[in-house]
Each structure stands twice: as C-alpha cells, then as structure tokens.
Amino acid sequence: MRMEQLVALCKRRGFLFQSSEIYGGLNGFWDYGPLGVELKRNVREAWWHNMVTAHNDLAAPAGAPEPYAMTGLDCAVIMHPQVWKCSGHYDLFLDYFVDCRESNRRYRYDQIAGRWVECDAQRVFVTSYQSGDDAAAEIEQKALKFFKLRAKDKDRLRWEPGVTTLDKVGETSRVVGPDAKSLGTLTAPREFNLMFETYTGAVRDESSKTFLRPETAQGIFVNFKNVLDSTRLKVPFGIAQIGKSFRNEITPRNFTFRSREFEQMEIEFFCRPDSSAAWYRYWRDRRFRWYVELGLAGERLRLRDHDPDELSHYSCGTADIEYAFPFLAPGEFGELEGVAHRGDFDLRSHMEGKLVRAGDDFAVETDEHGRPRYRGSGKDLSYYDDETQQRFIPHVIEPSAGADRAALAFLCEAYNEDEQPDEKGVAQKRVFLKLHPRLAPIKAAVFPLVKKDGMPEIAKDIYAALKPRFPAFYDEKGAVGRRYRRQDEAGTPFCVTVDSQTLADGTVTIRDRDTLQQWRVPKDACAEEIRARLG
RNA sequence: GCGGGUGUAGCUCAACGGUAGAGCAGUAGCCUUCCAAGCUACCUACGAGGGUUCGACUCCCUUCACCCGCUCCA
Numbered sequence: 001m002r003m004e005q006l007v008a009l010c011k012r013r014g015f016l017f018q019s020s021e022i023y024g025g026l027n028g029f030w031d032y033g034p035l036g037v038e039l040k041r042n043v044r045e046a047w048w049h050n051m052v053t054a055h056n057d058l059a060a061p062a063g064a065p066e067p068y069a070m071t072g073l074d075c076a077v078i079m080h081p082q083v084w085k086c087s088g089h090y091d092l093f094l095d096y097f098v099d100c101r102e103s104n105r106r107y108r109y110d111q112i113a114g115r116w117v118e119c120d121a122q123r124v125f126v127t128s129y130q131s132g133d134d135a136a137a138e139i140e141q142k143a144l145k146f147f148k149l150r151a152k153d154k155d156r157l158r159w160e161p162g163v164t165t166l167d168k169v170g171e172t173s174r175v176v177g178p179d180a181k182s183l184g185t186l187t188a189p190r191e192f193n194l195m196f197e198t199y200t201g202a203v204r205d206e207s208s209k210t211f212l213r214p215e216t217a218q219g220i221f222v223n224f225k226n227v228l229d230s231t232r233l234k235v236p237f238g239i240a241q242i243g244k245s246f247r248n249e250i251t252p253r254n255f256t257f258r259s260r261e262f263e264q265m266e267i268e269f270f271c272r273p274d275s276s277a278a279w280y281r282y283w284r285d286r287r288f289r290w291y292v293e294l295g296l297a298g299e300r301l302r303l304r305d306h307d308p309d310e311l312s313h314y315s316c317g318t319a320d321i322e323y324a325f326p327f328l329a330p331g332e333f334g335e336l337e338g339v340a341h342r343g344d345f346d347l348r349s350h351m352e353g354k355l356v357r358a359g360d361d362f363a364v365e366t367d368e369h370g371r372p373r374y375r376g377s378g379k380d381l382s383y384y385d386d387e388t389q390q391r392f393i394p395h396v397i398e399p400s401a402g403a404d405r406a407a408l409a410f411l412c413e414a415y416n417e418d419e420q421p422d423e424k425g426v427a428q429k430r431v432f433l434k435l436h437p438r439l440a441p442i443k444a445a446v447f448p449l450v451k452k453d454g455m456p457e458i459a460k461d462i463y464a465a466l467k468p469r470f471p472a473f474y475d476e477k478g479a480v481g482r483r484y485r486r487q488d489e490a491g492t493p494f495c496v497t498v499d500s501q502t503l504a505d506g507t508v509t510i511r512d513r514d515t516l517q518q519w520r521v522p523k524d525a526c527a528e529e530i531r532a533r534l535g
Numbered sequence: 536g537c538g539g540g541u542g543u544a545g546c547u548c549a550a551c552g553g554u555a556g557a558g559c560a561g562u563a564g565c566c567u568u569c570c571a572a573g574c575u576a577c578c579u580a581c582g583a584g585g586g587u588u589c590g591a592c593u594c595c596c597u598u599c600a601c602c603c604g605c606u607c608c609a
Binding site: 003004007008011012018021023024025026027088089092097099100106107108187194214215217247249250251253258318327335338340400420421422423424428429430447449450451452453455477478479480481482483484485486488497499500501509511516518 | 536537545546547560562563567568569570571572573582583598599600601602605606607608609
C-alpha cells in the first residue's frame, strides 16, 4: 500500500483532514473527521477499558507478579513552570543548532568539538562532530587539509591547548564547519525550544510564562500524593491518563505520525523497588499484546528492547513497541509506545529538585553557588508500607502510548484491496478497511434491498433498534452493491439487508465485510447477533 | 531549517498569455430483488499574496502546504 492511497481515503471518507485546510493548512496539526473521531474514540476507549475499567484489582492478571489496582486522572495541560524545570524538559527540550551553508547539514551547537590552531599568521577554529579521541584525530586531519599541508609538515601548525565546543567560541566567522572546506560557513546559533510557551494572566513577562505540557506523565507524578491520600490505594498500583500533549517539533512529517499536537495514553505504575524489574517485564508484554489483540498481528509489529547506550538519562530499561509504517523505508519501524523503567527518578525530582546522574545514582543538580539548580517541591513523596513498616520512594514503570500513532497504525494495517466479482461476474477491485470491530467507526449499516415494497420501512425500524446500542448507518439509495462497497471503505464490519424474504418470514441477511458471506437471522435478533460479534 | 520535487473539481489527470475540460466520485430522479450496473439532470477547481501585461491558471517574486533526502526526534 502506498501511503498516499491511505491519506486520500482518510480525506475522502472523513477520517482525517489537514488542520485549517481552507487557509492553506498548518504544518504539524491534523483534524479528525466524522469517521476519524469515532475511530480515535474507540482506540481511547479500548485502552481505558482494558487498562482501567475492566481491570480486577483483586486478582493478578496472567504474567503479573501480584494483584494490583488501577485508577485514573485527568490533569491540566498547563502546569506550574517548576514542574518542567524539575522534570528536565525545560533544559533538555531547549536546543541550539547551527546550519552549515556549504554542507547543508545541521548540528547541535554544543556538540561541535573544535580547537584553535594557527598557521602562516592565520588563526582558525577547526571542528568535528565526533566526540572524544575521534574528534581530536579528525580535527588534526582537517587542520592539515585546510592549510594544505602534508602530514610531515604538521609541526608548522601551532595548536592552542584543549579541545572545546563551539558554544564556548561565540562567533563563527573563523570557524571551519565539521563538513566544510572553507571558513565561516556556519550560521549563528538558533534556538529550538520543543515546548510551546504561553503566558498565564493578562501581563506578559518572564514571571507569567508557562508551557503547554510536552507529556501527560508529569501531571501524574505531581498528583501522586493526592491520589494516595484520597483513595486508600496501596502499592503496587497504576494511574492512567489520556490527554493532549504538545511539542514544537522541528520537522513534523509522515501524516499524523509526528504532529505538534498529539494525544497520549499513559500509565505511571508505582511499585516496590525490589519488584520493579518483574513489573517492567509484565507491562512490556501486556502492552504488546494489546496491539496484537486489536489487529496489529503481523510482522509489521515488533517489541524492541533498547540498547543500554540508547537509554534516556533516567531510565534503567526501555522497550519500544514499533510498527513498520508504510512511509518508512523497508526494515524501518516507527514507535507506537515506549515502556520505560524510570526507577524513582520522577518522584525524587519533584521532591528534591532536578536530578543529574552521579555515578550509578542521581544527585540534585547544583548551580554555581552550590544550591539546587531547580528546587523541587520539598514535599515528601515517599510511601509508607504498613505491612513491612518500611518507607521508600516507589519505582515507576511507564507505558506511554500515542493515541494518534495507534489510530494511524490500525488504519495502515486495515487498508486492504482485493478483487470481488460484480453482478456480471467480472472481477472488480475493492478497497476495504479491515478494522477490528471494536475500532470500526460504524458497526453496522442497514439497507433495504430495493426502495419499495415496504422494505425501507422495515429497514428503518431495524436501524432505530440498532442506533441506541452502537453506531449504525442507514442507506437506501442506488444499487445495493454500491452501498456495500461504500461501507467496506469505511470499515463497517456488518451490513444488514431487508429483502423480499424478510416480507415473508421476517428474517434479514447479515453480510460480513471481510468474507462477503451472508447469513439470515430474524430481524429482531440482528442487534444481538451483531453485538455478539463486536468483540 | 537546508536541498530537490509537487500544488487545477472530493479523487486521478488534461489544456492554454485571451470562454478551464474529462473520467471516477457525489447529489436528485427514474430504473433496479444481493456486491462500485444503466438512463437523465445537477454540483464542484486553477493553494495564498504581490508583480509584469490591455489581459496571468500559464511568466516573475514572496508565502503556505504536501512528498523525497538531510537534520531532529524522551
């Protein structure tokens, strides 16, 4: 399947529209249309139902170390700015970049290594985008090349001591870029802040600056104590939240995959430190199965454990659930969900202040006066276990899923083409969305075979009986084959048709979207018949 | 943000410095007894803003969006 076909179908049938399309669109933002809003609601509801509503707090599900409780939360998008300073987003989401006019490459400003060198009365800063010894070696090579010297003439280079980074140099006119041959090809550094800023209250100054959340997780951490104090929950338990997050991505791309406004479905699961590894494995496998059960069953879905050097600064174990989206190169996968073992990093950060790694542990980051760089709340977020009479800071397992990415993956997987004979027996191409019935926007369509003989009246009664129970659609226009095909394209799993036999014995046909098979049921039983097949 | 490409109807594609056309889709009606049938009629477009010109969809500039590559990606 080519991605353009799916994008065209999504627009044609009302799954997804570009945001503000009549004004030319806005990069990185998307709107869900009449069918899309139902699909996405179904994704959210399947997640919330499976993770929270239907969870039995008293029994351990298969693979879980012990019984655990699940509850929910719905936090504000805008939170106290200190939340983002302590979480690390304020510093880490703020990057400086320089571009090279010669190589057309972009570099992190603080990651360009370089060294001053002088030759023939010309002093330049030669750089490399490598790090450590690789950088030193490359800088030496590049300096020789820049001054057009042979290796044996390297004594003519007068090096100043120490490799440093470009951000310590300040200006770029005497800098040789990492992939450039000439001088001064780098632009001035430009700031990229991945957090959207806004101002709270009528006065716009530094003190009123706030941020749209770049993830929903922090709202859960800062409410950890509130939930504990208001619910009598005991560790282990999880708090779920679904909500919008915002990241001012440099390059939104690939349909809705990387959007600037997106919806997350996150669980923060709090457990005893000594059992956190077992819980991490449980959630990794449990979340993977969720996608499989909703239809991402093939080779395009995979579970991938991160390499140790790939882990985030807080994490001691992360696995991605990934899907081979059609817009990616063959063999490449895009992240649907990350399941991370976050240790006690988050709760400690909001107690003590922003943490940085110190050996195997973390310590509060300090400023030049030795005080915390960003002060925490000072509130005690530890947990007292009545049974063991121990106090500890719970460890956190975080399964963090993208609702829009999941919806997109389900659409990609559902897109199918086959050939079915038309009324003359000639094979015709058919496009259909093989969505899991739980995800399908419309569960059933009701048709009179023809628009006469009292069939529309019976069909309308059936429609009226279905509609209060699940999304249904009525259509009496044109040939029935065309009506079937339209529903196939919308992913409707079942079509109910009133025909002449209905007039005689009160039965109707039910047609299956994937197999095209039909069977008869009494017309009063078709709501229950369909309900039973919705899963 | 850089380089390359593309913007005409809901979709796929034409044409032309001087009245924008087709197929499919859609709507209405007729017909139709199970898989995009037929007939009739109808609806709908030059991404946006400037400039050149008597006249611009066409030429030029700017901008926006999409695609590919780079870059980035908790």
